[in-house]
Amino acid sequence: MQAVSVHGDVVVVRSEMWQTTCTVVHHGDETFVIDSPVFQDELDALPAILAQAGWSPSGLLCTHGDWDHVLARIVFPDASLGVAETTAARLRAEPGDAQRSLREFDDENYVERTRPLTLGHVQTLPVPGRLDIADAELELMPADGHTEDGMAIRVSWAGVVVCGDYLSPVEIPWLSETGSRDAYLATLERLRPWVEEATWVVPGHGTPLDAARALAIMREDVAYLEALPDPAAPLPLARRTAAQRKIHEENLTRVKTP
């Protein structure tokens, strides 16, 4: 696991698994933890990272409802989880799904957990909208297309955009079962002005990116998505691994031939 401070108020933790990111945002006397790392020891390190900075958690946020992003409650069991309406609806519609997926992953990889995952009180946030953090605000924008749900979060004073599973340097655009190419492309367009103004863009998977690199990934991702459902749609050059080809195969089943 890696933890880097991209701003005095923002720490990004990156999991060994899928490079899943967790972003800790602090202002005044409030601290939000966005998304989560995957392994138990990485989760266990989170309270210590906050404590070291002298921060205590006010709440948890999730960019979307995929199980690997909602694990922070395992180590912050008293914190409430704030999500977009779309994510709240998804979690309500599929109760126990995150726990089931987590159990399958743990069984397959022999991962042991000290505590179970409960999502507890899920707080629905209006998106687009704003969330108070002490005397400042986080900006929330809808981010769907990878899945049917989700939001991107901008920490304006720090120049940081936490965008969820978009603009990843390690994962091609992934249209999951409830995903949509058109929604994905629309989300990238909505993100563009935020990315252009950002100092750091934190993708759901992979290292934080400066604006130029994030915009380069955006160009590659738009080109890839627009080429679907052509099976020969070229994968972005730096993301042509066997794992990414599998995602590409899955994407082909999501986009109908015109």
Ligand SMILES: [Zn+2]
């Ligand atoms: Zn993800």
